[in-house]
Amino acid sequence: MEKLENEEGIKLGLGIVEKVIKEHLLKGNPVVGEEIIIKIDQTLTQDATGTMAYLQFESLGIPKIKTELSVSYVDHNTIQAGFENADDHYYLQTAASKYGAYFSRAGNGICHQVHLERFAEPGKTLLGSDSHTPTAGGMGTLAIGAGGLDVAVAMGTCEYTLRYPKIIRINLEGKLNPWVSAKDIILKILKMFGTKGNVGTIIEYGGSGLKSLDVPERATITNMGAELGITTSMFPSDLLTKRFLEAENRESVWKELKADSNAKYEKVININLAEIEPMLACPHSPGNVAAVRELVGKKADQVIIGSCTNSSYNDIKTTAHIVKGHQVPQNISFVISPGSRQVLKMITDDGSLSTLIDAGARIAECTCGFCIGNSHAPATGTVSIRTNNRNFKGRCGTQSASVYLSSPETAAACALTGVITDPRNLKLVFQSFALPKKFHVDDTMIIPPTPDGGKIKICKGPNIGEPPKNEPLSKNINGRIAIKVGDEITTDHIMPAGSRLKYRSNIKKYSQFVFEGIDPSFPNRCKDNKSDGYSNIIVAGLSYGQGSSREHAAMCPMYLGVKAVIAKSIERIHRTNLINFGILPLIFIKSDDYQHLNAGDIVEIRGVEETITKNTKLVLKNKTRNVDIELKYDFTKKEKQIIAAGGLLNYIKGRGK
DSSP, rough: OOOOOTTTBBBBBOOOHHHHHHHHHHHHHSSTEEEEEOOEEEEEHHHHHHHHHHHHHHTTTTOOOOEEEEEEEEOSSOOOSHHHHHHHHHHHHHHHHHHHHHEEOOTBBBBHHHHHHHHTTOOEEEEEEEEGGGGGGTTOOEEEEHHHHHHHHHHSSSSEEEEEEEEEEEEEEOOTTTTTOHHHHHHHHHHOOSSSOOEEEEEESSSGGEEEEEEEEHHHHHHHGGGTOOOOEEBBHHHHHHHHHHHHTGGGGGOOBBOOOBBSSSSEEEGGGGGGOEEOOOOOTTOEEEEGTTTTTTTTTTTEOTTTTTOOOOOOOOHHHTTOOOOOOOOOEEOOOOOOOOHHHHHHHTTTTHHHHHHTOOOOOOSSSGGSSSSSOOOTTTTOOOOOOOTTTTTSEEEEOOOEEOOOHHHHHHHHSSSSSOGGGGSSSSOOOOOSSSSSOTTTEEEEOOTTTGGGGOOOOTTTOOOOOOOOEEESSSEEEEEEESOBBHHHHSSOOGGGGGGGTOOOGGGGTTTTTTTHHHHHHHHHHHTTTEEEEOOHHHHEEEEEOHHHHHHHHTTEHHHHHHEEEEEEEHHHHHTTTTTTEEESSSSSGGOOTTTTTTEEOOOOOHHHHHHHHEEEEEEETTTEEEEEEOOOHHHHHHHHHHHHHHHHHHHHH
């Protein structure tokens, strides 16, 4: 994969993304937009998506995981209220032992935090069944979030298919001012780019400012880069990366990874870190960003510091320093959630934990918890300041709440005052903390693969079912529009988490809650349409399927008979998940045609398979309104075969893999 020469005849160099792809390229050409297959070194799953991923891996009939390393984490639904979650965790533990994965037990920490600490390596590829897998990009890992089925296939084949990305270089120059941190950098970038329109892009970071950003800070930036809708983000691997790995007793995996000085990019953007100020993402989108100074004085009711974005040792230690010697107001619910058992142990040993408790903090388990709405939901109509990465309406567990996303510094300032506060206005002495020379390393809650796992019996509770099956694509689609939704519908809107997440292994049950927060009658309407002989169609606006990678947002609609999603645009991971489950992702050629489709309309698409095979015009006829609507699609050869087969599992089994 050598670059072409420029106009002066000088051979162009490679960026860090290109170097890692080149080293892992199995098939395809390095041309933007073309389909490539890369070798996957590592995978991760978590319990919300991992149960189905391992059920799908089982159905492939492959006796052993083939990647260099795969880790099964339990970090989402650790609250074991009822048997369902505990059964899933036991299933995951026995499946990991049988097939050759590491198993990180409940309480050990959030997958992205723990993977950064204990497993991520510079220059490796990582595929994870969680949209925030790019966190490891702060280590110099090419880390990509995907649906669980893609991860199951990668565990069995070490392969992942994607389109060669556009690569944007962002140079971070200078140094952050006091009270401004890495979270403010990514919020600034979200304000610049927005949350939609960035599909097929990878951001590569560089610039002189990197020397002042340690690995956990870089990981905060790559973590929340997922909200941009890009494929992933990557930082170089340099001496700061080496120091972090040395502190984790993993210096042997370090290698330098840097861009060539004459590397070429789609676009280069320079950001002066000294010009960034404390920022907030306002309700109800991570892209709705404003400066904290514009919102000062607004009453706050809850402050939570944690999540995979901001729960590192320094994040929690900094919070403790800010609140030391103070008590949060009585109207504030103040919650601290360390990202890993390592972080919890270290703040216990250095006294930070006692400081936080003295200030009035509640200490939550090392888990995703509040971020996915299964604990610490705010009160009705209140304001919550949180350091996590998403603030979609209702995601916190309370539909009427307003969630603002901030840095730990801003969140701690709000906790002290009871109102939105610019941390620069606190009458406190700013103090930054260098990373410790040694982290507390204790891997006793990580169970390594069992040497003779083949003899282990997998345990499945009564809530665990089999992956649903789909039939091959029909020649014609005779459908009824089951629902019409607007712009920026997230996977949280499609498949609620929180209290419903415990049914993730029981598709028949979980499918009863599709679009619950928008239209709870949707599942029954789908059943009625099927009884009347119609396939179900979903119509949507811009950026459909943004947010979480949860493949259930495609799997459950497939179970209900959905055959196509027609939208103004569809986000990357969700588009792939739709294809993986045999649902056609189709796009309006003319956005105004969105107005010509309504719920209940009878529609028809004739010659579907032949149309997409031959790349000919695809026309939907709205029989109710007697209107023809042209739709576009852009499928690779492999994607066409997957859709025709009725999904990725059918495709793989049909090829005998």
